[in-house]
Every structure is written in structure tokens, then in C-alpha cells.
Amino acid sequence: MEGTRKRVTESFFKHKLGVFGLVVLAILYLIIIFADFIAPYNYTTTHRNFVYAAPSKIRFRDLEGKWRGPYICEMTKARDPITYEVIFTEDLNTVVPVKFFVRGEEYKFLGIWTTNLHLFGVEESPDKAMLLLFGADRFGRDLFSRIVVGGRVSMTVGLLGTFLSVFIGAIIGSLSGYYGGRIDILIQRFIELLRSFPRIPLWLALAVIVPPNWPSTWVYFGIVTVLSLIGWMGVARVMRGLVLSLKEKEFVLAAKVMGVSDMKIIRKHLIPNTLSYLIVVSTLSIPGMILGESSISFLGLGIKEPMTSWGLLLKQAQSLSELESHPWLMIPGIFIMIAVLSFNFVGDALRDAVDPYRTVEKL
Amino acid sequence: MKILTTSNLKKHFPIRSGVFLQVTGYVKALEKVNFAISEGETIGIVGESGCGKSTLGKTIVKIYEPTDGKITYFDPSGQSHDITKSLPRKVKATFRKDLQMIFQNPFDSLDPRMTVKDIIKEPIDTHRLFDNEKSKDEYIRELLNKVGLDTEYAGRYPHEFSGGQRQRIAIARSISVRPRLLICDEPTSALDVSVQSQIINLLKEIQRETNMAFIFISHNLDVVYHMSDRILVMYLGNIVESAPSTSLFGKPTHPYTKALMSAIPSWNPTKRKLDKVKLEGEPPSPINPPSGCPFHPRCQYRLEICDKIKPEPIEVSEGHFSSCHLYAKQ
Amino acid sequence: MIDILERILTVTNLKTYFRTQRGTVKAVDDISFHLDKGEILALVGESGSGKSVTAQSILGLVKVPPAVVEGSILFNGQELVGLSQAEYRKIRGMRISMIFQEPMSSFDPLYTIGQQLMEVAKAHMPWTEEEAKEKIIATLKSVHIPEPEKRYDEYPHEMSGGMLQRIMIAMALITGPEIIIADEPTTALDVTIQAQVLNLMQELQSSYNGSIIFITHDLGVVAEIADRVHVMYAGKIVEKASVEELFNNPLHPYTIGLLTSRVKREYKGLDLPYIKGYVPSADQFSNGCRFSSRCPKVRKKCHEHLPPDLEIAKDHIVSCWLFEESEDK
């Protein structure tokens, strides 16, 4: 076991993109764990004065060219008298320094300690000046804070959904493979039937079942269930194939001849020999889940306000005119892309390390 | 003392096809196989690829359930048990200890995720041979020595070994519970010639020391001759000739056995002989075996009766049976 | 009448090295041999001795880089080492063809036998569809395939292993190659089928007057088919001789070991003689003779220096220190 583990780790760390993906994921997860601390504002607080405000300009020198450290200026909102468009004007004479460890809105750190310390921000009241790294949405909510918090849903839905679907898939798949016969045929036909439907309509159909008046945490688990109800099938197929070929392997037959019981054979020979494949399959199916949640939420059937997720945030960027005037609303999409790509890189690297001959198909 | 007998053992594998995998035919892998094996004896089984040798081995160790016929197992006290359908609960443990099997492919028969020590320990633990770890370790070391492996290897994984070394590990594992019958399914055919002899010598030595019985399966006639007291020649799931090995090689009677023997290379470039092999065509498929004698389409001594009636074994000399119409008593 | 032997292939100081994580694998390490028109040359040796890599090097199937192929392979006066893949394509499959060990995995299960043979024929020959089909059926007939017209439209899985192996031979023959390299063509077959295939190859060799490099690990097969034999061990050729000479007067301790490892009838009831130990793995060769770790007649020198090639009798060359003194005197 150690020998293989060493070989696999070595081979994984040779895969540059894989390591890169791993680092990015580590950062993303750190961010969502400490989301409230990292977000300068509460993600639900609305700010009348900053509706659709563009990302803040961070300046370092004041008008006289004197070094002031990073700072932003106070903003005033006005309407263009001709076009009636909202225009923000910076008051260049004001200096609102950007600082680390500032006091702001209260929140519960890791859900336990009440505090108002944030990683960075400005001490000025949000009526006058806001530090908006990625701009604000139509309620004047800080998009950066919303993305950081929304990552919680997006980045965990994939993990949880995959965990659940791998669990269901592995059990059904290995039973189907190990015992064979009628049950196997039935399960296989059922899976084929379900897999022949296009995915997105199926997600939507299932998501519609989740009652709209559910509290948002329930909706969250509803979505996880919907995703894994569809996701387990791929895992089950791979697992069945593996078990099918393993149970004919001579070392399994040898164990049978020795009188080792069925349960022990499954535990000592079959599971350890499929574990690494399962890990690979899981990693490769997380991106699909993330995209799934985003699609469902984007189409308005998933996570609902005031909870948020990247897919839901992207929903605001649906119309072309919105995009034209407020292009920063697309930023959540970039995060989805980064997360999906990173999981794919890690998955590919893992697969190359564990399964150099590509026996596991991509789901 | 007898260990195991079979009577009219038959194994047909269903072929499934279509959407609901209906049975559309059968692979007739074994037809009416009869033999008996006693302690200390070696029975050799030869025949071409696909003639059912492995199926026979796997059926008697109860990996496959026979389609028909009977398998009788005699436990160490001499009591007989019918184990055709399933293993009765009370003989299960003794049967699983008494019969062990070595497989053809040494690259496939050891769990790649277990150390050599864990591999050998598995049957010992299953049958609770020892209750303390120390004497168990001692015993494993003894086994490794016996099969000619360094005791240092105990902590290594199978992939670090060559084919011959792996086969030794498999032998150590199967003799660890001191079985009375060891089924060797082509234990040397995946190995190099220079290693083959080492393994054969090792098996012979184990047999001398323990009086173990062997069923030795191979397609190499010379190897089977060297190992066995008695040889069964199989063709398309049938035993076509069964005789003491010296008698079989001294005076082969069945046309198929003769053809097999003529196809053994001469090892003498001045006396080449393969162009004299009198065997045409290929073995027919076991899905649609020929009527009558299974060998008749390729037999050069074919009689009129051969495609009509399947020949029964005929004793041509003492203990030498041949299933061929040529020897029918008029 | 004096036979003027036409030398069709000359391999000199061929080295094929693979770079792997564990180090350089000297799969073929400085071997030289030649092949004359109309002869069958056998390369024998145990698993891992470099037989297949030799064949792959001749056919340009070793990927360079990462591997390194050095030395010279002269085919009818043309240097093959360093040839581009495009140029190789004009030779491989047409003037030098190959027969593989596993007939089952060498055919694509999705195409009929006819389609696959047609692909080969069309790739190399300027024949029309009808001409090609005619030739294919004639070739199938020459390898004793019954009802070749019917087989032409059948799929590989409908055929037995022995029949597929003969079809593979037909495939190799279609372009009328000057050399056929057969890599263990009978190892996966039963003795009776093996006899058929060996007979067939001999018959074809005399009717087509082609040359064959026959790779095997079975000396019994060598005795039946070869004209000359080269024994390989751990990337080196340790002995070269005519087949009669090799069987009557083997010199290298490894050759002797292989010959005595045969399971003879007389040994019944006795222990079989064998070569002790195992083949060293390809990344752990010592500086000395590679057989020294297993050799029953080993001397101090053997561990330290590679033995030279010594010509003991005409065309009988052995690479072993044991025969050095006789030369000195």
C-alpha cells in the first residue's frame, strides 16, 4: 500500500496543472471557510447610494502627488440630466484609507464568536464611501462579498453532491456487479434509460419538485439531492465494471477457494482495489455538480434570495443591456470557471497517477 | 485414501444475448467427466486451449456449480459427502482447507495491494491455524524458506517480483493450510523455461514431504508426463483417454492423443517431424459440438459409426481407458 | 554449383536504450547480425531479453526520442537507422512485414477480415479493388484457409486463434515482402496448431523465397524451423550458430542451460535440471557478463569485464570468457 501511495503522490506532483489546480482549490476553500471575515460587507445589506456602482478605484497618491497608501474617495450619486443615467462622481479631495483588520458589520466568526473584525475594508460609513472590489449589484450590495459568501454554496454543493452520489453509486454498482443476474440487468437498463435523457431538463424537472416556500437551507439540501440523484448513475456504471472484472480475477477466486467469506472478499479485496478509482471518479464529477447547481440557480429554480450562489449571482447578468452597462456582474462566472477548471486539472492529474492506462472513463 | 470423486460431471455455461440477456445457447465446457483422486496421487489433465481443463478445476473447487453429475468429497476421517450442489455447513471449513488451487497467471493471482506476508496470512487466518502472532510469523517465515524465497521479502508487494517468484508466493499461500489436494492450473505456462523446472521441482518436493494429492493441468505433454501418475486427455469437454502416464506415453490409443504427441517438437534439427503431424483443421466450437465422437471431424481413422454414436470408455489394457470406436469389442 | 548468398539485412552494433524513471533500460545493447536471402534466422531468449525490441528497432517502431537507437541497420544497402517515419512507411508492411504474438488483439473486431486485408493491400500496392481482392483470396488460399471467399466477409471473432494467426501470415505476405519478422507467432497457440503454423511458414518460405526472422523463447520450435540461431540474453547476443551446430555443440553456459531445461521423459521421478536464479532486471546490469550471476562456470573475470565475441568454429560465435584461452594459445 505504501509503495503505491508513494508512486501515486510522486506521479501526481509531477503533473504541473494538477498541482496548480490543487493550490487554487485550497485557496478557494480557505476563502469560503473564512468568508464572513474576508468579505468587507454583509452580503445581504443593501446600500441605496451604491446601486450598480462600478468597482472602486484604489488610489495611492493624492491630488498633490503625495503618497497616501491605498485609499478610495467618497462618492456622490447624480443623474445625468439628459440621459437620466446614474453617474457616480468621486470626490477627489476626500481620502478614505483602505486598511487591514477594520471594524465593520457584526457577524459570527465560524458561526461561533460574534465579532466585527474584517480582513480589510474602509472605516467610513457605507453611505459615503464603499470599498467595492468587484462593484455592486442593483441593490447596492457588494459583489465581492456576495461572491465570497456565494462560494459556500457553489463549492460545497459539488463536494456534498459527489459524496452522496459516489456513495449511492458505489453501493448499487458493486452489488450489481458482484451478484449479477436479474438485478444487474434491471439496474443497467434503468440507468441507460435515465442517462438517455438530456441532463439539464432532468435537473430542472427534479428541481421543480423542491417546494418554493422551503427555507433556504432546505432548498440547498434539496439541490444536493437532485444533483446526486442524477450523478450516481455514472459512478454505478464504472463501479459495476470494475467489480465485474475484479471478481473474475484469480486473486479473488483464490480467496474464495481458501474459504474467505463474501463480505470479507468485498471488504479486503474488492473495495481496496476500487478505492483509488472512486477517488478519481469523484474528483472528475465535482465540476459537473458545480455547473449543475449554477445552471439550476441561473434558471431560477435553485438557491433563492437571500441565500446566494455563483449561479444565482450570474442570473443578474442575464440581459445584454445589463452586461453592457454593468460588465462586472459577469465576475461570478469567472469564479465558476476557475473552480471547474481546477477540479478538472486535479482530477486529470489524479487519474494519470492512479490509472495511467485510462480505464476509467470521464463521467 | 480417497479425497474426491466425480461422476458424470457436466458444466454448461449459458450464453446470454439480447436486451434482457435471454439464454440463447450453452457453452458445453464439460460433458460426463469421471475420475477419482486419492492421497499422494497426481492426476494430470492435458488438452488444447478451451477444452475445459480450467473449468474442471474450478468446478471441483466449487467456484462453479456443476450443471449435472455428482461430486463426492471424503473428509479426513474417510466419511463421504455429496457436495454437488452446495457445501454442507459442517464440511465447509474442512473442504475449504483440504482443497487449494494454484492459478495459471501469476500476475493476476496475488492481490496487488497486499504484502507477501498478508497474502500468505489470509488462508492461515481464515482457518485460524494459530492463535498467537509470534508462531504465525515464524510459520510464514518457514513457508517462505520452503518455497525458496528470502524471508526479507515478506513486507514487499507482488509487483516487485518476477513471474517465477510470484508463483512461489502463490504456492506458499496454497500449501500454508496443508491441503490434501492441490489443483495446479497451468502453474508454469506463463513462466520462462529456465524457471519452469524450478517450480516443478518445488511442487514435487512438497508432494514427497506431505503426501499431498495433485491435479496438474497443463497443455504441455512433457510436463504432465513428468508430474503425473495418471493422465486424462481432454477434448471438447470430454475425457477421451485416461491411463497411467507410462502406459499413455508408451502406447497411446486414441487418435487425438496420438496427434497431440506427434505435435511435440523434436528438439533435434536433423530429425524434424512437425511436417508429419496428421491433424487437420481446428477444434470445433464447444457451443455446437459435433454429433457422436467429438473428434470425428478431424480423425483420420474415422469409421461410419463415429458421427452417430458417442463412444464409451473402453479398457484397452489394465487401467488404460480409451473412448474410441476403434477399440470396441466385436 | 556455388550458392551466392545475397545479404539482405545487416545489423551492426545496434543499441536501443529506453530512458525510464528508474534509469536507462538497455533493452538491446550492441548486437550485430545479418540475414541472407531465403533463410530463417531464429532469435531465442527468455522474457525481457530484448527480442521484441530488436524487431521493433528494425521496423522503426521504437519511438525516438524518448528512446535512443544507435548503430546501423542496412536493408538492401539502405540505412534504416535515422529514417523518417514517412520513409519508413514505404518499407514497413510492404518490404518488411511483421507477424505478432496475439492474433486476437492484432485485428480490429469491427472490420471484416477482407476489409482489413484490403486496407493493407491498398496502402502499399497500386492494385484496383478487384485485383486486390483476387490477390487476397489467393493469399488466403496459400495459407490454407478453407473457403477463403466466405471467410473474406467474416469478422475476426468468428475465427479460431489458429486461423487468425494464419490470416495474419497472409496479411504479412500480401505485399510480397523481402523479410518477414515473426514475433513469437506460435506462443499463444496449442501444440497442434503450432505444428500447422510452423509447417505453413516453412512451406511459404521455400515457395516465396523470402527471409524470416523468427522470434521465440522455445528451443523446441527453433529446432523445427530455423536455419541459423542467435541466442539472446539480457540485451546481448551470447551465441550465434547454425541450428545443427547449436544443438550438437552448444558452447555458451546459458545455451547449455536452456537446452538442459527441457523436460525430458528420462527425468521422470528425478529432479529436473535448471538454471538457478532469475534474469537480472534491465536497469541493473553489471559491468561484466550479464549471465555471470547465474552461470555455473563463472570466474572472477566474468563479473568484471564483458566477454568478447569469439569465433570458435566457422560461423559459430560465442560471447564467453571460458573460450578465451583456447584462442590465446
Ligand SMILES: Nc1ncnc2c1ncn2[C@@H]1O[C@H](COP(=O)(O)OP(=O)(O)OP(=O)(O)O)[C@@H](O)[C@H]1O
Ligand atoms: N465463466 C465462463 N462463462 C462462459 N463460458 C466459459 C466460462 N469459463 C470458460 N468458458 C468456456 O468454456 C470452455 C472451456 O474453457 P476452459 O477455460 O475450461 O478451457 P481450458 O481448457 O482451461 O483452456 P486454456 O488452455 O485456454 O486455459 C471455453 O470455450 C470457454 O470459452
Ligand SMILES: Nc1ncnc2c1ncn2[C@@H]1O[C@H](COP(=O)(O)OP(=O)(O)OP(=O)(O)O)[C@@H](O)[C@H]1O
Ligand atoms: N517502451 C519501453 N520502455 C521501456 N522499457 C522497455 C520498452 N520496451 C521494452 N522495454 C524493456 O526492454 C527489455 C526487453 O524487452 P523485449 O520486449 O524486447 O523482451 P522480449 O525478449 O521480447 O521478451 P518477451 O519474451 O517477454 O516478449 C525489457 O526489460 C522491457 O521491460
Ligand SMILES: [Mg+2]
Ligand atoms: Mg485454462
Ligand SMILES: [Mg+2]
Ligand atoms: Mg517479446
